[in-house]
Amino acid sequence: MKVKKYVASSMPEAMKLIRAELGNDAVILNSKVVHSGGFLGFFKKKKIEVIAAVDPMPKNEQIPIVKQKTKYLPNAKNHLYEKQSTESKTGFKSELIKEISEIKELLKKNHSNFNENGIALPGPIQEASLLMEKQEIDKQIQTAVLEELIEKWYLTGACASKDEVLSWLRNYISNRIANLKYGGVTFTKQFVNVVGPTGVGKTTTLAKIAADCVLTYKKKAAFITTDTYRIAAIDQLKTYAKLLNAPLEVCYNMEDFQKAADQFAEYDIVFIDTAGRNFRNRGYVNDLKKTIDFDRDMETYLVLSLTSKQRDMEEIFEQFSLINIDRLIFTKADETSSFGAMLNIIDKYQTGVAYLTNGQNVPDDMLVATPTVISNLLFGVETDVRSS
Known part of the structure; x- marks a missing residue:
């Protein structure tokens, strides 16, 4: 032989x-x-x-x-x-697992300068890494993703295509955030409240949600607004309320709110619009608690703009943490190509998403959020952003 x-x-x-x-x-x-x-x-x-x-x-x-x-x-x-x-295959697999463990450990310690060290990731995984960098996804998440991709890459034969690796990437991100609450109005609470800083599109977003509930689900709806700082905001909401044949009450204090809430007791759902103020003023959130009875049968959505800096989003979330935030709404998806901050906020605060909006058209330009929708938006899979 x-x-x-x-x-x-x-x-x-x-x-x-x-x-x-x-x-x-x-x-x-x-x-x-x-x-x-x-x-x-x-x-x-x-x-x-x-x-x-x-x-x-x-x-x-x-x-x-x-x-x-x-x-x-x-x-x-x-x-x-x-x-x-069988013997050689077992030895090779053991060696393979050992090597994968070493690579994953290296990633944990050195992801920030991984490529500067002259170490080359397999081509499709390198492309996935660059895509996450471009989307400004937090380093901690990137490292966790790359660990999974590398392990899957070698255990499945080290020959996956770019599209296959991209699919793994999307699936991993979807699974990472899948344990949170997603989706729009559940109709388990009578009051739906939207809060957030100025300029994020709260009133328009509230109108989109209300239109969906009235036109799609045939619910009897009413509006309450506590935004008494801008006359234009009240007029805008009055226009939407009239189009939906829904009554509107303007509330200046807790007493007004209690009266309006009692008045709408027989309605299926009551939408509450709030004033947008400087999010750095913690007193604004305290003012909300003096005007709105958060102990009622209510779910509250915090509205954030995808054009904002992540640091600002974090400060906004922390300011509004004085009240119970059920889910997030991200607006202005049509005004940016970078969505990593959205994933970072979801992951950091472990808070799910109700809706994504993508324009000013009411009731269109809104999508009910799911982990898959978010992952697809992050990694370039075209999504039809409409109400559903």
């Missing part, structure tokens, strides 16, 4: 060398990952050491050899790991 050791940059290359020299009857006796001056096993200087054998005797005189069935890892191509014995 002729036995020979081969060292190649990949298993397909090793198999090519083995077949060229030993022929198609060669069998793999052992294989393992070795390194030659590189850094960790799976990068540019990774080598595969394969011991192969063939019996040169004529076939009718050969000593019987137990041949192994061809075995492929999922998605593996080019006869990767073909004809490996």
Whole structure:
């Protein structure tokens, strides 16, 4: 029996060398990952050491050899790991898992300068990494994602396409935030309240939600506004209320609010609009608590603009944490191409999303939020942003 050791940059290359020299009857006796001056096993200087054998005797005189069935890892191509014995396959898998663990540990320690160290990620994963950077996703999330992508990449044969890796990326993000509450009005609470800073589009967003409830779900709706600082805001809401054949009450204090709430006791749903004020003024939130009875049967949405800086979004959330925020609404998705701050806020504060809005048209330009919708928006999957 002729036995020979081969060292190649990949298993397909090793198999090519083995077949060229030993022929198609060669069998793999052992294989393992070795390194030659590189850094960790799976990068540019990774080598595969394969011991192969063939019996040169004529076939009718050969000593019987137990041949192994061809075995492929999922998605593996080019006869990767073909004809490996159970023992060698187990050893290779153990080595593989060890290497993946080392790479993941490196990512945890060095993600901020991972590429500067001269370490090259596999092409499709590198593209996923750059996409997350472009979307300004927090480093901690990026590192966790890359750990998962690298593990899946090598355990499925190290040959996934760019589209496959992008699909893994979207699925991972969706799963990461899937445990939170999503979706629009549930009709389990009579009062729906929207709060947030000035300029984020609270009144228009409230009108979109109300129109959806009235026109799609045939609910009997009413409006309350506590935005007494801007006459234009009251006039705007009056216009929407008239179009929806819904009554509107303007409230200046808690007494007004209690009267209006009692007046609308028989309505299916009551929408509450609030004034937009400087979010750095903590007294504004205290004023809200003096005007609105948050102890009523109420769910509250905090409205944030996707054109805002993440640091500002965080400060807004923390200011409004004095009241119970059920879910978030993100507006102005049509005015930016960067959505990473949205994911970062969801992940940091573990708060789900009710709606995303994408324009001024009422009742259109609004989408009920789900983890998949958010993930698709982040990573360039076109979404029809409409009410649903």
